[in-house]
Amino acid sequence: MTSLLESLFLQSVRGHPCIDIWKRQLVEHLREFLRHTYDLETVNIVVEQPPKIEFGEYALPLAFELVRKTP
Numbered sequence: 527m528t529s530l531l532e533s534l535f536l537q538s539v540r541g542h543p544c545i546d547i548w549k550r551q552l553v554e555h556l557r558e559f560l561r562h563t564y565d566l567e568t569v570n571i572v573v574e575q576p577p578k579i580e581f582g583e584y585a586l587p588l589a590f591e592l593v594r595k596t597p
Contacts, residue, residue, distance in 0.1 A: 549573045549584070556588070566592075 553571045560566045569592065574585045 556586075560592075 552573060556571050557569065560569055569588070571586070571588060571591070574587065576582055576585050
């Protein structure tokens with residue numbers, strides 16, 4: 527369970543410009559990993575923010591996209 531202090535901190539961090547840079551870097555690293563490991567080029571990588579902070583900071587529904595790519 528997230529404490530009130532943690533919750534307030536995480537909410538204040540969510541809109542910070544550095545978070546956008548981190549998300550772009552995460553997507554770039556994942557795209558590179560998928561390219562080298564699975565030879566996938568056109569995977570749509572989305573980084574979402576769950577509706578409640580208790581569910582985590584970010585979610586990557588990447589598995590659903592990868593299922594569509596497999597024969």
